[in-house]
Amino acid sequence: MKITFDAVDAALYRLEVQQPHLSLEQLAARLDVSPAEVDRRRERMVDLKLLHRLEDDVWVARNPHTAADLLFAGQEQDLDRLRLHIAQRRDELASLTPDYLDARRLRAAPGQMEMLYGVETVRDAIAELARTSTQSVYSMAPGGGQSDAALQAALPLDQRLLDRGIRLRSLFLTTARGHAATHRYLRRLQQAGGAVRLATTLPTRMLIYDERAAVIPLQTEDTRRGAVLLHDSPVVDLLTDLFEVHWQQATLLQGPDETEEALSALERKVVQLMAAGLLDEVISRQVGLSVRTTRRIIGKMTQRLGANSRFQAGVLAVKNGWVDA
Structure with missing residues (x-):
């Protein structure tokens, strides 16, 4: 269960830390609540190990970390035992690994x-x-x-x-x-x-x-x-x-920036020239490749775009952001 504190709890805890000798009536007046309400909230803080009663009118406020150590000590010991048990069972199962x-x-x-x-x-x-x-x-x-x-x-x-x-x-x-x-x-x-x-x-x-x-x-x-x-x-x-x-x-998959891998500078140039409507021979001269190699690149790019024609490839190249419109 989650532990929560309201403004009155926080104010009471601060007063117990700052002025531990305040009487029940003085605390009630400071907090603008009844003495019975102060008692109820004190008992809850005792249960949470935040307060410790030394004498009838003497209360000691603990550091929250100390309170947590006291409150959860038993559970942490149980958890340590459980962890040890699990580690032992793991080792026993692992004996079959080879x-x-x-x-x-x-x-x-x-x-x-x-x-x-x-x-x-x-x-x-x-x-x-x-x-x-x-x-x-x-x-x-x-x-x-x-x-x-x-x-x-x-x-x-x-x-x-x-x-x-x-x-x-x-x-x-x-x-x-x-x-x-x-x-x-x-x-x-x-x-x-x-x-x-x-x-x-x-x-x-x-x-x-x-x-x-x-x-x-x-x-x-x-x-x-x-x-x-x-x-x-x-x-x-x-x-x-x-x-x-x-x-x-x-x-x-169609859409901007959805190519499975980045285009090389050469591929991008070939696609740009193809989208501009240039013939394979012209493209090959501009990029310095043989016509055969240029056509192979064009075929590869057309397949990657899923196009059925050079015209469709040019349209999809623009749509996919491979070339500027």
């Missing part, structure tokens, strides 16, 4: 496939993969809008990965843009440094860690049944290639 790590090492041997049954087992495996990843995490999430609970749990985890320098790339369906909570999550993820793209269709839900391990559902129609965890295998390579195909075909 066995767990050795079993995980054997289970995660190259080419090994693990069957993960149940939501909790999948979550534990995903948490460990995220914790041990060192380079990248790719995700594919069909189904449009995601649940609020899943989104609220995801962003802090994503932020921790980004803080460690992990490259995040996330593919969602374009219908996710119509789901307010999901769209808000995608914008925040992109602002935090993650790359996000939208696709009209996605084959299955998947997670790929460091391009060496992949998690896919046992049943696409019911992901609660569990998942398959694949380690260093041609299947993981195949899934990574599948992700790349859909990534290249996907479009960006």
Whole structure:
């Protein structure tokens, strides 16, 4: 229960500190309350260890920190005992750590496939993969809008990965843009440094860690049944290639300052010239590149913008803030 003091409590405590020999009647007069009210408030301060009665008319006010030490000493001792108990139980559980790590090492041997049954087992495996990843995490999430609970749990985890320098790339369906909570999550993820793209269709839900391990559902129609965890295998390579195909075909979230990575000075110049309507040959001469290289950059920028034509790419480049209007 919260401990609160009103103005009369504070005034009484100050008088007990400053003038400890004031009588009950004198305190009542100073505080403009009845003697019975002074007694009631004094008893409460005694219970809180703020006042100590030496004699009938002699009261000693304690420092609030001293009062707190006296008031909570027993509870703090109980808490210390509980902490010791928890630490001992932790150590007892941790005695199995070498066995767990050795079993995980054997289970995660190259080419090994693990069957993960149940939501909790999948979550534990995903948490460990995220914790041990060192380079990248790719995700594919069909189904449009995601649940609020899943989104609220995801962003802090994503932020921790980004803080460690992990490259995040996330593919969602374009219908996710119509789901307010999901769209808000995608914008925040992109602002935090993650790359996000939208696709009209996605084959299955998947997670790929460091391009060496992949998690896919046992049943696409019911992901609660569990998942398959694949380690260093041609299947993981195949899934990574599948992700790349859909990534290249996907479009960006539209809006100012929402590109997944900053444009280089050369790319920005090419986009500016393309938006101005110049031909590839003219652009290549101005930037000092071959026509072939220039066209490759233009194609890359057009894909990143999700445009179907040079004209549309120019419009989207202005809209996304890549070039000045």
